[in-house]
Amino acid sequence: xxxxxxxxxxxxxxxxxxxxxxxxxxxxxxxxxxxxxxxxxxxxxxxxxxxxxxxxxxxxxxxxxxxxxxxxxxxxxxxxxxxxxxxxxxxxxxxxxxxxxxxxxxxxxxxxxxxxxxxxxxxxxxxxxxxxxxxxxxxxxxxxxxxxxx
Amino acid sequence: xxxxxxxxxxxxxxxxxxxxxxxxxxxxxxxxxxxxxxxxxxxxxxxxxxxxxxxxxxxxxxxxxxxxxxxxxxxxxxxxxxxxxxxxxxxxxxxxxxxxxxxxxxxxxxxxxxxxxxxxxxxxxxxxxxxxxxxxxxxxxx
Numbered sequence: 610x611x612x613x614x615x616x617x618x619x620x621x622x623x624x625x626x627x628x629x630x631x632x633x634x635x636x637x638x639x640x641x642x643x644x645x646x647x648x649x650x651x652x653x654x655x656x657x658x659x660x661x662x663x664x665x666x667x668x669x670x671x672x673x674x675x676x677x678x679x680x681x682x683x684x685x686x687x688x689x690x691x692x693x694x695x696x697x698x699x700x701x702x703x704x705x706x707x708x709x710x711x712x713x714x715x716x717x718x719x720x721x722x723x724x725x726x727x728x729x730x731x732x733x734x735x736x737x738x739x740x741x742x743x744x745x746x747x748x749x750x751x752x753x754x755x756x757x758x759x
Numbered sequence: 760x761x762x763x764x765x766x767x768x769x770x771x772x773x774x775x776x777x778x779x780x781x782x783x784x785x786x787x788x789x790x791x792x793x794x795x796x797x798x799x800x801x802x803x804x805x806x807x808x809x810x811x812x813x814x815x816x817x818x819x820x821x822x823x824x825x826x827x828x829x830x831x832x833x834x835x836x837x838x839x840x841x842x843x844x845x846x847x848x849x850x851x852x853x854x855x856x857x858x859x860x861x862x863x864x865x866x867x868x869x870x871x872x873x874x875x876x877x878x879x880x881x882x883x884x885x886x887x888x889x890x891x892x893x894x895x896x897x898x899x900x901x
Contacts, residue, residue, distance in 0.1 A: 630804040631811035658776040660839075667777035668842045669820055673813020695812040699846040 616688040619647045619681045632677050635670055646717040646730075647681040649674055653709045664708040668742075671712060671732050672700055675744040678716035679728040683748055686718040686726070692752040693726060701743045710734035712741060724750050773828055778821045781814065785825075786859055791833065793825045799855045810853025810887075815878060818860045819890040820845055823874040826862030827894055838896035843871070847890045856880050858887065870896055 623639035626632055635657070640648035651657075651666075651674050659667030676695055684690050706712050715737065716730035726748045731740035774783060778795075781803065786796035797803060797818050805811030824840060831837065860878040872894045877886040 630801060630807075631814050632805075634802045635813075656776055656780040660775055663839075667775055667817075668845070669777055669781070669813070669817030672816040672820070672845070672847070673811065676812045676816070692806065694852065695847075695849045697846065697848055698812065698816070699844065701844040702842045705841075 614689070617684040617690050619685050622681065622684075622690070623649075626677070626681075631673060635673055637674060637677060640713055642681075642685055645682065645686040645719070646715060647678050647685055648713055648715045649678045649681070650711050650713045652711045663705075665705040666712060668700070668702060671702075671706075671714070671742055672698065674712065674714040675700060675716060675730060675732060675742075675746070678714040678730060679718070679744075679746050679748065682716040682718040682728055682730075683721070683726040686721060691750055693748040694751045696725075696747045696749050698746040699744065703740055703742060706732075706734045706741045714744075716744070716746075726750070774821065774825070777817070781817055783818055783821055789861065792829055792861055792863070793822070794859055794861045795822045795825060796857050796859050798857050799853075806852075808855055810858060812847070812849055815849065815853055815858065815888045816845070816847050816890070818858060819847060819876045819878050819888060820892065822860035822878070823862040823876045823890065823892045824894070826864060826876070827867075827872050827874055830864050830867060831896075836896075837899065839899050841895040841897055843893035843895050845890055845892045847888060849888050851885075851887050853878075853887050854880060865891075872896060 619642045627637050638650045640650040657670050714732045720727040728746045730744045732742040733740045783797045786794045803814035862874050862876040866873040874892045876890045878888045879886045
């Protein structure tokens with residue numbers, strides 16, 4: 610891992626990440642990114658409903674989307690793909706997502722220390738200023754930081 | 760007083776579509792609280808060989824709702840449950856094996872319930888993740 614690698618690119622990585630596993634099963638899509646944030650989209654899916662009698666997306670997939678967007682925001686901010694583990698993730702639900710709407714999660718990595726990364730974000734279906742949920746999370750670096758190698 | 764079999768049948772039937780899609784199942788009943796289980800597979804995989812944090816959260820959340828529904832059923836209540844928030848603590852990586860989760864009602868009020876949930880794999884006393892949830896209980900629209 611000492612060879613310099615190109616900076617982490619969320620758009621390119623998404624093609625790989627969302628092909629398999631939990632993110633692939635949910636059908637996550639890359640939406641947009643900036644220097645310290647990433648937006649991912651979860652298209653509407655009938656089989657992700659949280660209740661029998663209401664056409665409302667379950668909250669679980671929103672957590673998954675936030676978790677994934679957070680990791681990618683951290684890698685985008687750090688410009689490296691160092692494995693991270695979620696330590697603590699909090700989601701506050703403001704309102705149910707609209708029926709048949711895709712949900713977009715925007716996670717921003719607002720602070721990075723040598724071993725921790727702090728993220729915050731929102732999930733929304735229509736406008737970013739009318740969120741479905743707010744999120745705050747702390748992640749730990751689990752891969753070796755090259756600067757610590759003896 | 761419904762017997763365990765009846766309660767279990769109803770409880771299992773109440774797992775939401777999302778939970779069933781993810782492969783979450785009722786594992787067993789313990790002290791009138793359902794223990795949910797999810798097997799390892801591509802649907803729940805995050806980093807190669809590890810459980811995705813979102814899948815773990817989904818299991819915890821469903822176990823929390825299941826515990827609350829079971830208790831409400833005992834009390835003859837059937838409100839609509841709405842999530843207020845959830846805080847998940849990830850304690851260790853979930854491995855390629857079944858994961859279980861069970862909730863505990865910390866406080867049951869008239870409008871709000873506070874539920875703690877633990878998820879574990881091999882050893883019950885070494886949870887891989889825990890969660891605290893606040894759930895709003897609203898009267899169903901007639």
